[in-house]
Amino acid sequence: MTVLDSKIPEGPIGEKWENHKFSVKLVNPNNKRRFEIIVIGTGLAGASAAASLSELGYRVKVFTFHDSPRRAHSIAAQGGINAAKNYTNDGDSVHRLFYDTVKGGDYRSREANVHRLAEVSVNIIDQAAAQGVPFAREYGGLLDNRSFGGAQVSRTFYARGQTGQQLLLGAYQALAKQITAGSVELHTRTELLDVVLKDGRACGVVTRDLVSGEVRSHSSHAVVLATGGYGNVYYLSTNAMACNVTAAWRAHRKGAFFANACYTQIHPTCIPASDEFQSKLTLMSESLRNDGRIWVPEAFDEARPPDQIPESDRDYYLERKYPAFGNLVPRDVASRNSKTVVDQGKGVGPIKNGVYLDFGAVIERDGEEVVRSKYGNLFDMYERITGENPYKVPMRIYPATHYTMGGVWVDYNLMTTIPGCYAIGEANFSDHGANRLGASALMQGLADGYFVLPYTIGDDLAGRLGEAPVSTDDPVFVEAEAAVKSQVDRFLSIGGTRSVDWFHRELGKIVWDYIGMERTKEGLEKALSEIPALEEEFWKDLRLPGSAATLNSGLEKAGRVADFFELAKLMARDALDREESCGGHFRAEHQTEEGEAKRDDENFAHVAAWEWNGSGSVQTRHKEELTFENVALTQRSYK
C-alpha cells in the first residue's frame, strides 16, 4: 500500500516544470492578500520564501528564534553556489547539472525535483546579482566561476569564502524591504513549538516567545517550515549551536512523514576536537585537499613530532588505496578512510583523533607565498583555533557531520503529508538523494524559496478562497497551547541531577558511534537499545534551573534535545531497514571488494517515508519508488 502521491508532472523531464507551472491553479493578484502564510525560519529558504510570497501579495508572518533574521546558519556556508550558466563555455548545461546531482546523490533522489532545481539555478544567480550580492568577478567585471567538489565544469559562483553570508544578506535585505512595505510581520526570538491542524489541515502554529516565555497561537492558511537540518543530533557537528529538528519533528508528530532520516553527510576536513568539552567543530574548505597530502604514521605508538617522521614511516593511505583520485576522492570515501586509520589507533594529535593534512610538499615546490595566496584565510583560522602554525606543522583534520539530506517528506509542490504545511530547504528531503554535492545546499534553499514555492503554494490556496483562518480561540489551538505549556512545566519540574548539555553530549556519542560514518546491523541494534535508556533517564534526571518567564536557554535546549532523542531512534531504524550502502549511508555489510558503497537498486531504489504512530509505538515505513528514466544507474569507482 502506498499513501504517498509525489505529484510528479507528466511529460519529458525537460518539460515537467513548464507543464506544471501551466497546470497549477493560480490565485488572482487581488485575492492573494486574503491569504495568510506563516514562514518558520529566516535562513536562505525561509527569508527568500517570505520575501517572494509577500511580493506576490500574500500576507506573511515570519518567525525566527534568533535575535535577527540575518543570523541563520546558512550564513556559514563557505564554498559557493552552483548554477548551470555555462559562462565559462566548458560544456555545462541544465542537463549536466541535473545529471551530476542525481549521480552525486547516489541515485536516491527524485529526478523531476532535481531537474527543476537545475533549471531554476540560473535564475538564482541573476536574482542575487541584482540584489547586490558581491560575487567574485573577473577584471572585465563579469562573474567568475570555479570548479568545486570534484565537478568537471566550472559552475560554482562564489563570494570569497563567505558565499552563504552574502546570499543570506541578499535574502535578508529582500525580507527587510517587505517588512518596510508592511506586508511581512517579523517575530524574532520566537520558537515554533507545535504545528496545529484542524480537520486534517494545517491551520497555524503555537510559538513561545523566548524572552517573555509567552506561549501564543498564530493562525494562517498555510505553514511553511524552513528550519534547516538535524546535524546537531550528533552534538558535535559543524552546525551552529541552536540548529535543531524541533519544527520538523513536531510537524512529523502531527502527521508529516519524515523521509530518509539515515542520510547524513560527513565532511572530511574539519578541525578535530581538542577535548570533551568542545562545543562544536569547525569546517575548513574542502579545497585544501587540492594541495594537502593526507597521511598517518605507520607505527601505532608513534611519538615523534611529524617533521621527524621520515617518509618511509608515513602512510599516505588515500594515495596508496586510490592512485587515480588520491587525496581528492569524494567526501564520504575520504571520511571513512580517516575513521578507519584513527580506529586502528594511528590517529595523530594530543588525543590521537585526527590525521595529518600536510602542505610540506607544496610549500617546498611552490613556496610559502603561493600557498598563502590560495589558503591564507583558512590557515589563519586553523592557527586561531589550534594555536599551531600550519605552514610549519601539518594540519590535523577529522570528519564531522555537516549536512542532512533526509528530512520532511514533500511532494513536487513541496507540500508535506499535512495538507497546507510545506517544507523547504534543508528541512525537506527532496533534492540531494543520499549525498549532497558541494555548493548545492545554497542552490536548493534559494531555489525552493525564490522560484518553486511561490508558484506551487497557489495550487492548494486557490481552492480555498473565502475561507477565513481558524480562530486562535478554537479548541485545536487551546489544546496545542496547553500541551506546549505542560511540556515546559514538565522540564522545569523534573529536578534531577544532569544538565541538558550532558544528555545531549551522551546522545551525540551514541549517534556518532553507531549511526555515523559507518553503520552495522549490530551497532544499530545497540543504538536502538541505548537511546531509549538514555531518553528515559533524561526525563527522570534532567536538572533545569531558572524560570519559564524569562530568557532561559537551557529550557530552549531541553525541548530540542527531547526531539533529538526521538529523531535518533528513527535514524537508527531507517538505517537498519536500509540494507544497502548509498551515499552518506554506509552499511559495513554492503560494500564492494574495493570497500565502496554497494547499492541494492532492486530492493532499495525508493524513499523511506516514516509515519508517526504516537509516542509509544514505532513509525510505519512507507515507500515512494524512485524511477530513473533519464540517468542510468551506475556504480561509483575512484580507483
Add this chain to the structure above:
Amino acid sequence: MSTELNLTLQIWRQDGPLDDGHFETYSAAGISEDMSFLEMLDIVNEGLIQDGKVPIEFDHDCREGICGTCSLMINGQAHGQEKATTTCQLHMRKFNDGETIVVEPFRARAFPVVRDLVVDRSAFDRIIEAGGYISVNTGAASDANLTPVPKEASDTSFDAAACIGCGACVAACPNSAAQLFTSAKLGHLNLIPQGQSQRFERTESMVETMESFFGSCTNHGECHEACPKEISLDFIAFMNRDYVKAKVKNRKLAGQT
C-alpha cells in the same frame, strides 16, 4: 597535554531590562588553553547548574565567527583583546593563569540588556529596513552578466559587505554611535551599479534612522579597532559625503520646509 588555567571571572548578571544588574565573581579552574572563550563559559555554566544555580545567559550561535550573534565586553574590549576576532573565536591561550577577567554585555542605550550578557540589537534591523536593500522583486532580474561591475568596485563593496552586524562598533564607541555599521551597508550597496537608483534615498533614510537610535560620531576610530571584520573607516567618509549629496539631491524635500 595542553596547559590549564585557573581564572577568576567577574561577570555581569542582570535579570531583565529594568533590573539594575551587578557583577558576580566566579572561579573557573582547570580551563584548557585550547578552549574557546565561550566553551570556558559553558564550563562555568555547567558548574552553576551542578550547584543548582541559574546559569549565565549569553548570545552565541555559529561559533565560527560569521553569524554575528556573540558579543561580550571582555576586560573592557568588545570581543576581547585579539584583533579581528569574534568572542567565539577567541581562545583561552590568549589569557594568563591566575588572571581576573571582567565580562560585561555590549553597552549602549540602543542595545537594552535582555538578560545577563544578552542585549537587544534589533535597532540594527531597523536601520536595514530603512533602505539597506536594492528593490528588486523576485523574478524581475535580468541576466547577471548584463551588468558588469568593475572588479575594484566589486571588491571594495565586498569589503563593506563583510560586516556581520555584531554591534562591537557601537559597544566600543564612547558615543555609542553606529556609523561603522550603517556605512558598511551603504558602502556595500552604493558602490555598485545595481545600487545606484536608490542611492541617495537610501543614504538619507538609513542615516536618519541610525541617528534616531544611536549617538553621534566624533571620529574616535574605536569602532574600526573593535571590528572583528576590520571594516574600514573610509566607509564612514563615503557615507558622510553621500549624505550631504543626498540632502541636495532628494529634491522631493527641497523648498518644503
